[in-house]
Amino acid sequence: MSTVTTGTGSPKRRLGDLVFANLTRAAGLTILIALAGVGIFLTVEGIPAFGAGPDDLKGHSNLLTYVAPLVFGTLLAAVIALLIAVPLALGVALSISHYAPRRIAAGVGYLVDLLAAVPSVVYGLWGIAVLGPKLVPVYKWLASHFDWIPFFAGPASNTGRTIFTASIVLALMVLPIVTAITREIFAQTPRLNEEAALALGATRWEMIRLAVLPYGRSGIVSAAMLGLGRALGETMAVAMVLSASGVVTWNLISATNPSTIAANIALTFADATGTARNALIASGLVLFLITFVVNFSARAIVSRYEPGSK
Amino acid sequence: MAKSIDVSDLNIYYGDFLAVEGVNMTITARSVTALIGPSGCGKSTFLRTLNRMHEVIPGARVEGKVLVDGQSLYDSAVDPVEVRRMVGMVFQRPNPFPTMSIYENVLAGLRLNNKKLSKSDADAVVEKALRGANLWNEVKDRLTKPGMGLSGGQQQRLCIARAIAVEPQILLMDEPCSALDPISTSAIEDLIHELKEQYTIVIVTHNMQQAARVSEDTAFFNLAGAGKPGRLVEMNPTKKIFSVPDEEATEAYISGRFG
Amino acid sequence: MTDLAPAPTERAARSIKNPRLPQYAPLIALVVAVAASALLGLTLGWGVIPIGIVAAIFYxxxxxxWSRIIENARAATDRLVTSLVWVSLTIALIPLVSLLWKVIDEGKGALNGKFLTYSMRNVIGEPGGIYHAIMGTLLITLAAAVISVPIGLLAAVYLVEYGAHSQLARWIRFLVDVMTGIPSIVAGLFAYALFSLIVGPGTQFGIGGGVALSILMIPIVVRSSEEMLKLVPADLREASYALGVPKWKTILKVVIPTAMAGIITGVTLAIARVIGETAPLLIICGATDSVNLNLFHGQMASLPVFIYGSYTQPGSNPEILKQMAWGAALILILIVMALNILARVLGKLFSPKTGH
Incomplete structure (x- = not known):
């Protein structure tokens, strides 16, 4: 272990300093232990699920065939959410950093923060009660005109509680974090580069293309990945909005939808007993690993470009 | 061809604050005009109104006229984008685009209008602009390297190459040497001498010797008083300004008794 | 210089005048687009939303x-992007407005004195109250704060004052960032697995929720406290060292008090973030209709879980319970907003003291 050697102002190491320094370091280590603990305890409680039979796995023969469709649904919902959220977030971020007058920009920033403050369970309520029903005619229309596209094969859901609706709600929920990070980076674009572009006769958009977007590229990527991490793990909105049957399908608008790992846990945990709970914990471990990898990569990209960290 | 600039009764505001007042000035084509004066007297602000770059600052606006060869820059039909193509600008600190190569930096302005520039045309433009900026021999073997890898002086000449690649009529320079060492400064000053064959150049400088070395005409700006707007005190041939200026304030500033 | 290849553009031929659209062109376009879409929509009997979408497309x-015809291709692209930026902002804010309006509209009817002061114990066929859920939420969140704040603050002190650039500090900083992305349900499962092994299989109680929420809360507290401690000017520390005050006392008596306002703001925001969490509490706290004020024994109700349960499994009186769910959602949003505003007020009130 390295000893703490940063300047203390007093040449002699005092007992108080020693105690306090180690106390703070213990707190830091506690965080690492907690993170490791998440992995360890989920593994310990998840292991019994490897011996689980069809009774505990909703008819699936083993853990792999049980978790795989859930992973599919998790990825599908998160990717669609991201496809909606990222362009929208870039637009909102640009409106705050480069388009809106300063006073309006501050207000818009506050509203986006408000979007982040709404609890997920309330998003769930809104998804069931407002968004789903509003989308039913859209799904009907898509199913009757575009049923040759596998995504819109139909038959359209009558409640609107489809994976597509769930993805829209997810998109709204990850929008604030993607917006917050990209707008921060856009606002940091060196003014010199922006002026260089304008002085060459660039329009505002050309200036953004020449100076702002290249500067923020890595930030946009990591913001999108952090958004992906959120979308993968978000539970309640999906659990409430989605009418899930756990199938594997590309059909986004029908009444039979894939489920996600998180939603499946939330929906079935209370009624599950014994090994079935272990199976749910094992699926939670899979979710933890996926989001850990995504977040780890996203943060690695960010920290690579942060000044001072080499 | 290079153009002359006529400024009449120009007032510059930041919001309600009058920053520069009542400027009347004629800038000769194909010559170098230096703008000197103490910090905060509005010379950089004035320079920016010559290609409408002041509009980048929220709340900045002008009253009065700026004519470039008889065309008013502030007519409602005038496109600021076109103005900036005609009136190029070089900034205080070198600002090449960090993600672009030397080659792409030179072409950045041109690519905006010519999406389908052929490879041979592009090569020719790059060579011409870099030769024009006295940079070709130093970088011709590493055109694909990032522009940020050059020295400060080279970066500034790259920025000049980028500015002249779009073939402007007028080149504005806002203290182009203030961030450079003496050797790079001298290289830029040599370049300014060559460029005035082709371009009308307006340069803001804090360095009186530089103004004396490079310019034909010099304009002295000063504040009318603390909290009052900046104004043009005197504009005359550089030789006259530095030997027998009309105004006492000019002489005081140049001889170092003030500012 | 003319001996080189001919320049792609003729130099003297350019004019600075381009035909331009009037300044209020976007407004005209918007009005025309909305009018055209409304006309079309009303004849074909569309709702408000299709009319809005079609209006945006028309616009x-x-x-x-218009710009392409009158101005030029580059100006048209510029206008297109500008319009897209504003359209995306509108699209992003419509759900927020719709959501808040719906919650207020549906929830206000449920609010009354009984709603806030009664539990759901033995309530059948009539509206009960959410007192038990409010108390549960407050207790569980309090427990989470009691766990998270000391650990988070001390860890932040380590990162700023002791660890600084050490390898360990860099890893902690990095993994804390990674931890902010842990799904809340995973935090719930962790707490469940932990207490299943320690206390006994299937344990569900309030303190478990506190532990689960602290997994989510600690990273937020660490990062915000770290930022605040970094803002404390170095000369303040040096002045204290110069007086012969040991480092640990300097931190406790000078550094932390100076950053206190910012730290409190950060903690308040962290509380606002976790107070609406549902998934972990569903797993580890379960649900009950009665008031349970003992964090260490028995299932505990909470507002988010109450909302979820009442809306999705309303039982025999769906109308009553669904309205109660909306009412509870309104209360929950009000609590979160109040915490956010409180954090901002605290930040504003004390920010000059940091000398930044």
Whole structure:
């Protein structure tokens, strides 16, 4: 272990300093232990699920065939959410950093923060009660005109509680974090580069293309990945909005939808007993690993470009 | 061809604050005009109104006229984008685009209008602009390297190459040497001498010797008083300004008794 | 210089005058687009939303084409992007407005004195109250704060004052960032697995929720406290060292008090973030209709879980319970907003003290 050697102002190491320094370091280590603990305890409680039979796995023969469709649904919902959220977030971020007058920009920033403050369970309520029903005619229309596209094969859901609706709600929920990070980076674009572009006769958009977007590229990527991490793990909105049957399908608008790992846990945990709970914990471990990898990569990209960290 | 600039009764505001007042000035084509004066007297602000770059600052606006060869820059039909193509600008600190190569930096302005520039045309433009900026021999073997890898002086000449690649009529320079060492400064000053064959150049400088070395005409700006707007005190041939200026304030500033 | 290849553009031929659209062109385009879409929509009997979507499309196409004809391709692209930026902002804010309006509209009817002061114990066929859920939420969140704040603050002190650039500090900083992305349900499962092994299989109680929420809360507290401690000017520390005050006392008596306002703001925001969490509490706290004020024994109700349960499994009186769910959602949003505003007020009130 390295000893703490940063300047203390007093040449002699005092007992108080020693105690306090180690106390703070213990707190830091506690965080690492907690993170490791998440992995360890989920593994310990998840292991019994490897011996689980069809009774505990909703008819699936083993853990792999049980978790795989859930992973599919998790990825599908998160990717669609991201496809909606990222362009929208870039637009909102640009409106705050480069388009809106300063006073309006501050207000818009506050509203986006408000979007982040709404609890997920309330998003769930809104998804069931407002968004789903509003989308039913859209799904009907898509199913009757575009049923040759596998995504819109139909038959359209009558409640609107489809994976597509769930993805829209997810998109709204990850929008604030993607917006917050990209707008921060856009606002940091060196003014010199922006002026260089304008002085060459660039329009505002050309200036953004020449100076702002290249500067923020890595930030946009990591913001999108952090958004992906959120979308993968978000539970309640999906659990409430989605009418899930756990199938594997590309059909986004029908009444039979894939489920996600998180939603499946939330929906079935209370009624599950014994090994079935272990199976749910094992699926939670899979979710933890996926989001850990995504977040780890996203943060690695960010920290690579942060000044001072080499 | 290079153009002359006529400024009449120009007032510059930041919001309600009058920053520069009542400027009347004629800038000769194909010559170098230096703008000197103490910090905060509005010379950089004035320079920016010559290609409408002041509009980048929220709340900045002008009253009065700026004519470039008889065309008013502030007519409602005038496109600021076109103005900036005609009136190029070089900034205080070198600002090449960090993600672009030397080659792409030179072409950045041109690519905006010519999406389908052929490879041979592009090569020719790059060579011409870099030769024009006295940079070709130093970088011709590493055109694909990032522009940020050059020295400060080279970066500034790259920025000049980028500015002249779009073939402007007028080149504005806002203290182009203030961030450079003496050797790079001298290289830029040599370049300014060559460029005035082709371009009308307006340069803001804090360095009186530089103004004396490079310019034909010099304009002295000063504040009318603390909290009052900046104004043009005197504009005359550089030789006259530095030997027998009309105004006492000019002489005081140049001889170092003030500012 | 003319001996080189001919320049792609003729130099003297350019004019600075381009035909331009009037300044209020976007407004005209918007009005025309909305009018056209409304006319079309009313004849074909569309709802408000299709009319809005079609109006946005009309606006985008109309303004771009207009600019393309009168101005030029580059100006048209510029206008298209500008319009897209504003359209995306509108699209992003419509759900927020719709959501808040719906919650207020549906929830206000449920609010009354009984709603806030009664539990759901032995309530059948009539509206009960959410007192038990409010108390549960407050207790569980309090427990989470009691766990998270000391650990988070001390860890932040380590990162700023002791660890600084050490390898360990860099890893902690990095993994804390990674931890902010842990799904809340995973935190719930962790707490469940932990207490299943320690206390006994299937344990569900309030303190478990506190532990689960602290997994989510600690990273937020660490990062915000770290930022605040970094803002404390170095000369303040040096002045204290110069007086012979040991480092640990300097931190406790000078550094932390100076950053206190910012730290409190950060903690308040962290509380606002976790107080609406549902998934972990569903797993580890379960649900009950009665008031349970003992964090260490028995299932505990909470507002988010109450909302979820009442809306999705309303039982025999769906109308009553669904309205109660909306009412509870309104209360929950009000609590979160109040915490956010409180954090901002605290930040504003004390920010000059940091000398930044």
């Amino acid at each position: 985008l196409i109309g303004l771009t084409t």
